[in-house]
Amino acid sequence: MKIGIISAMQEEVESLVKFLKDPTITTSGKRSYYEGNLWGITTVLVFSRWGKVASSSTATNLILNFGVDIVLFTGVAGAIDRDLNIGDVVIGRNIYQHDMDSRPLYNRYEIPLTGVSYFSASEELNKMVSVSARKFLDTVITNSSILDEFQIKSPKFVIGDIASGDQFISDSKDVINIKNSLPSVKCVEMEGGAVAQVCSEYGVPFTIIRTISDTADQNSEIDFLKFIQSIASLYSEGIIKNFYSHYSQKKIKV
Numbered sequence: 001m002k003i004g005i006i007s008a009m010q011e012e013v014e015s016l017v018k019f020l021k022d023p024t025i026t027t028s029g030k031r032s033y034y035e036g037n038l039w040g041i042t043t044v045l046v047f048s049r050w051g052k053v054a055s056s057s058t059a060t061n062l063i064l065n066f067g068v069d070i071v072l073f074t075g076v077a078g079a080i081d082r083d084l085n086i087g088d089v090v091i092g093r094n095i096y097q098h099d100m101d102s103r104p105l106y107n108r109y110e111i112p113l114t115g116v117s118y119f120s121a122s123e124e125l126n127k128m129v130s131v132s133a134r135k136f137l138d139t140v141i142t143n144s145s146i147l148d149e150f151q152i153k154s155p156k157f158v159i160g161d162i163a164s165g166d167q168f169i170s171d172s173k174d175v176i177n178i179k180n181s182l183p184s185v186k187c188v189e190m191e192g193g194a195v196a197q198v199c200s201e202y203g204v205p206f207t208i209i210r211t212i213s214d215t216a217d218q219n220s221e222i223d224f225l226k227f228i229q230s231i232a233s234l235y236s237e238g239i240i241k242n243f244y245s246h247y248s249q250k251k252i253k254v
């Protein structure tokens with residue numbers, strides 16, 4: 001079993017690289033792939049860079065040249081669902097591409113030549129990530145003073161739909177448009193839809209784990225930058241660590 005972990009930020013990769021035993025680094029397509037033993041499981045860590053092209057190139061390389069069996073993606077996202085607050089976690093169920101529009105050839109959001117408008121994450125992996133996120137959130141509230149800065153009081157996780165696009169959303173009008181046209185969507189980001197499509201096309205189970213860093217409105221830039229500097233990596237490191245312990249105990253088939 002080999003796990004591939006793609007992160008949307010270099011800081012997240014570094015927070016895990018420090019635990020990697022016997023690491024080897026391979027540079028390919030302008031990415032550094034760190035391969036080694038992470039808490040007992042052979043793992044490849046890589047920073048995707050941002051956007052759908054960057055992340056699909058990374059996911060493809062991870063699958064074809066590193067032979068990973070499953071893909072975990074970690075990063076931050078802007079909230080679309082107003083019940084979500086900064087510090088909540090969204091585990092992706094159906095992953096849309098909100099900037100896909102090939103009308104009149106195909107319906108709005110339909111991914112050309114696939115017959116679908118979204119790709120679905122592995123339910124088994126999502127179940128394991130849910131347990132890992134719950135455990136992390138329970139411990140982080142009691143232990144971390146850094147959360148006060150963002151007024152994160154009782155962070156929660158949800159399993160829900162995600163929309164990706166090559167756009168940083170920072171306008172409430174865009175939030176309303178996405179909410180009206182894709183009502184099930186909980187949050188927006190810029191990579192998950194591409195990773196989901198690549199993994200689905202190669203038959204590799206995947207999960208997309210996103211921490212809410214901003215509310216995709218006029219404050220999004222400030223909140224996003226502050227969040228990624230101070231706590232995004234704390235979240236991904238904590239959730240991934242719990243995932244590995246859960247995975248090793250259960251050896252669940254995905």
Ligand code: ADE
Binds near residue numbers: 077169190215224
């Ligand atoms: N990732 C984090 N916040 C985001 C936003 N507001 N739009 C797109 N991607 C994001």
